[in-house]
Amino acid sequence: MKKLTKGCVKLVERFLPDAFVFCIILTIVVFIAAIPVTGMNPI
Numbered sequence: 001m002k003k004l005t006k007g008c009v010k011l012v013e014r015f016l017p018d019a020f021v022f023c024i025i026l027t028i029v030v031f032i033a034a035i036p037v038t039g040m041n042p043i
Helices: 002-015 019-038
Strands: none
């Protein structure tokens, strides 16, 4: 069972990025999506 768990943990650590990366990506997506919706420029 321990071998299976180690294998799963290595797989997830390899392919699943850190939560901080998700936060940065979502912040950029929302920023870009809000520009045309609000009709404002980034500045």
